[in-house]
Amino acid sequence: MDEKIYGWWLPPDVSVHGAKIDQLMSVLHWFMALLFIGWGIFFVYCLFRFRARPGHAALYTPVKALATKYIEGFVLVVEVFLLFGLSTPVWLAYKNDVPDPSKALHVRLVAEQFAWNFQYPGKDGKFGKTDASQIGGDNPLGLDPEDPAGKDDLVTVNNLHIPVHRPVIVDISSKDVIHSFNVPVLRVKQDTIPGQQIPVWFEATQPGHFELACAQLCGLGHYRMRGDVLIETPEEFAKWEAENAPPPQEAPAAAAPEEKK
Amino acid sequence: MSETVIPYMVKPHPVTGIPNGKFGIWLFLASEVMLFGALFSSYVLIRTGMPHWPPEGGLSSEVLNVPLATLNTAVLITSSITMVLAWASCKMGNLPRFRLWMGATIALAFVFLVVKYFEYSHKFHLGHTPAHDNFYAVYFTMTGLHGLHIVGGIIVNGYLLGPGTKLWAKDPEHFTNRVENAGLYWHFVDLVWIFLFPSLYLL
């Protein structure tokens, strides 16, 4: 992982939808800076110009300040623009534009204290059934060994392998408490709510090794609930999938936990 | 040390038209509306999130004891009218009659609690504790909190019937105001039950 890409501002964006979020962020911060500086100059001017000193007296009649109305109007217009012009379209796309499921990679994520369990459907494209009663040390997801759809499923812990330039849908849930799936470079965040399965989707634009963080306090190990996001070329991804696919005769519970730690 | 005289303790404020106590009790009831409102809202949210209600099948009216609850509804409604009559007796200057009606109100409140006790103990006997499922969780939490309000009402009304009556000799109007305020609270407790009864037992 390249440490140098992380500085004091937004980390690089490697997602398709992230550019619009970054654009909103920069418009917002320019707007905030403009307001604050403009207003700060006037503020400091007032403090200096109207300081108490001999021979100076306060003005009883309130000044007619039409300018304030204009400024408030300007703020209102900008906010409406930010709201309907920039924020809402991005949000609606983020929530509603589901990628074509036939082209997308589908992954299930089940968070737990304090790890991220990913389940890939394997060649058949179907997730094996899971059942809480099957959960055990070597079967963190509770995969049902009887279900044929689960035989070729691939399970990883704390490692999300995804191909570049292909939409990924992650169905997010949790076993125990609320966590939050947060990949800063992908501009993606979604709380994992136990008892619910919530999908998010994204498409990476460049390969690389990045971080997955937990954003919601989930207990004493919250800080170390870190995962790796490995964005790979389609070839690399296919190779990884093939190498790690469970051997056909074995139960999926033995699916290789990741070697890269 | 001086005695601080608080204005409008007894007489109504010329603009608002009410004394402090009455305003205070209404504000308190407003907060109670939000308290029970939150519970009702939670009830709806949890119930609509479940495939069956009660979760183990059947109907609420079969799982809970409707005849006893109907009896309790009648008991609370009756205690509301006795409360009104107690206040009206004060208003008409008849302290003995106040004692009679207030006594009846408190007695009815005890009847309510006794019936509730039988309901609860039957449920516990069957192993239907709050932990059994969310149906019983909602049932016990809401009726339990309402029951606590009944207990609170008994304490307030008991005070007015017992040591509180001394105020009658000094300042009957002030005493009547207190009875009125206690009554407002008591009717509110009745009112909550009027909603609890159908939503928990009948629907």
Next chain:
Amino acid sequence: MSVKQHTAATGNGHGHGNQDHGHHELPFWRKYIFSVDHKVIGIQYAVTALVFLFFGFSLMMMMRWQLAYPGQPLPLIGNLLGETAMPGGVMAPEFYNQLGAMHGTIMVFMGVVPLAVGGFGNFVVPLQIGAPDMAFPRLNMASYWVFLPGCIAMVASFFLPGGAAQSGWTSYPPLADIAPTGQTMWLFAMVLIITSSLLGSINFIVTIVQMRAKGLSFWRLPFFVHAQLVTAFLLLLAFPPLEAASVMQIMDRVAGTSFFLPTGLVVSGEPLKVAGGGNPLLWQHLFWFLAHPEVYVLILPAMGIVAEVIANNTRKPLWGYRLLVYSVVSLGFMSFVVWAHHMFMTGMGTTMSTFFQITTMIISIPSVVILTCFIMSLYGGNIRFTTPMLFATAFLPMFAIGGLTGLPLGLTASDIYLHDTFYVIGHFHYVVAPGTLFALFAGVYYWYPKATGRQLNEKLGKVHFWLSFVAINFVFMPMFFQGMAGLSRRLYDPTVYAHGRGVQALNVLISWGAWGLGLAQLFFIVNFFLSLKKGARVAENPWNATTLEWAAPSPPGHGNFITEPVVYREPYEYSVPGKSNDYSPQFRAEG
């Protein structure tokens, strides 16, 4: 000090009973401990709150060591706190989470609100409206004596097995449902504190509506009283849902119900033995139904104080007084319908999130109006830079930063990135710490002479201000950069992450800023106690102010006013043309 009730014939006026002043002295415990005097109760609240503010801040100063120097033993106190909390002098993650949860809880519920509402509200409101006391003095006393046991229970929970609450001040279930016993204590303590607030808010509303002095119409009320009235309504109507939620969480923890626990939970590899069927988001709705209005409970009284201090020190009427009142009322109303912007990342649908996004943008407009009014109040003034004024002026840019940085968090798209990062911490601390707390300090410096009859030392006050002002910006400004870098909040060790290591240098800076800020407070503490004995004595009206509290003696006796005050004019009649003085008090017929 019995509270004598009005009897029939005399009931219609304001009777301020100072007639038999000094007849008999009350025993100490009735006068200073179980007192029904609003001023004593106000001071009790204020002192308790200040103690807890410093305590809560100390918890954070300990956490700042772990954040700046992760894994290194804490110097000096590391070995004092026992092996469970500090194995080998190094803070344990559980203990870090306890400190975090308690810092938030203490600062909000036991520090800022009791100081702003319980302290200043109790002490100042009856004086400013010309009332002899609160409408229900005994209820007022009860309110404090419910509050204090709640606070003690909260702090005592550190000594329970498993320690204090450690699921954040927000106490989200299921984490809070399965947390150690400290969480149950937290819930019980919250129920007590909530009850105390409810009693207090009823008292405030009745007092303000019923007990204003003759001539004091609503449009003549000081802005501080308007702010307190709106605040009281927020407390009255927003707190009960949290009380209900607390009861449900207590049931979950004690009686084994599943209000917040869905079916099929597996904790540490073992299925949780509960019925299930609940919804963890229910807690979040009820919690934020309180906690968003709570933000305005924190900020509105602060704005009230700032308005008083600015009007007094610019020596001119507040600019847009009515506009300010309308803004405060609309803030109060709107604050009830924005709460779910705290929940954008919980998987809300787009209709409701858009609704909450719109309401959130709407609520920013009255805030902008209020800020504009305050700045325009400076324009044309004759500004005295007294210590309270320094704190009040500093409030404006600090609140502006806090408010502006709320924008990216209120917009759903940018919230995707910034939600639950340090950006959020920076944002709300700018509102509450250099915002509200500075305003509260302004209030302490402004009303201390009224409460004690002596002035706080101006030199020490100015040192306190400048050191605090510089230090506090070192604490909170870097957090925006950490947030932009994507660093999650509530991390015991941020250097686990590469993007955390990128901003670790800022953590060191913040920590030293925080410790500097801690040192700066020593000037305040010394000043506070020193001035009790050595401060310059003052008469009724040391600041040449116009509102009613300055008509009473300093400190006011029981029953407050020597003669019943009558109000003749608007609250901020400063520098009226043609008058010999630059202030025309409300209470003087001839200005």
Next chain:
Amino acid sequence: MDAAQHEDVSKHMGQYYVVFVALLCLTAVTVGVSYLHLARPAAIAVALVIATVKAGLVAAVFMHLISERKVIYAVLIITAVFFAVLLLLPNLTTFEHHSGLPGT
């Protein structure tokens, strides 16, 4: 107590008894209807309408809301608005959450 008040109260006595009887009757009706096993929406509507009428009677007559002061109406209207918010928004949000997303 002056005579006017006296009269005022006794004038209302009849009203109190009428309301009392009405409340008992409505209780009987709501229990009776529950035995008809109406369709869910109808059952909810009937039960809530009857409960609201009963609550209205208690509030209007026993709690004298029918002729109360403006300041109390104001407090209650504010409360009613926020009560509605409290009841509606969490449930609407949850409802949309459960129904509006693919894959849930």
